Amino acid sequence: MEEEEKYTRLEDNSAANEPIKSVEGWIVYVSGIHPEAQEDDIYDMMSEYGKLKNLHLNQDRRTGSNKGYALGEYSEVEHAKDAIKGLNGFKFLGKELKADFAFKHPV
Known part of the structure; x- marks a missing residue:
């Protein structure tokens, strides 16, 4: 008989x-x-809104350029909200950025 697995939620x-x-x-x-x-x-730009714990910027293996998106991790939700507000619509190297939470509850 298989023991039931328990998960923390x-x-x-x-x-x-x-x-x-x-x-x-x-x-x-x-x-x-x-x-x-x-x-x-990107790290410097995102750090303006609070302490950035981690940054992930994917690189294209073939070209060596980044893939056009980044994931930044903040300890405090207020810092993340400030980053989203500040970066959404911000022009960086001639391109307009879009920012939002990576994970949201489904609608």
Whole structure:
């Protein structure tokens, strides 16, 4: 007889389309990043809104350029909200950025 697996779940008291915290923080997805932008540039830009715990900027293996999006992790939800507000519509290297929470409750 197989023992039933137990999983820990967080309480879900959030409304639809509200951000969801990842295991370690609040993840902000930024798209529209110029292919020639460097990781240091993105890190500095996103750090203006609060302490950035982690940044992931995917590189295209063939070209070496970034793929046009980044994931930044903040400890505090307020820092993530400030980053989204500040980066959404911001022009960086001639391209307009779009930013939002990477994880949200379904609508």
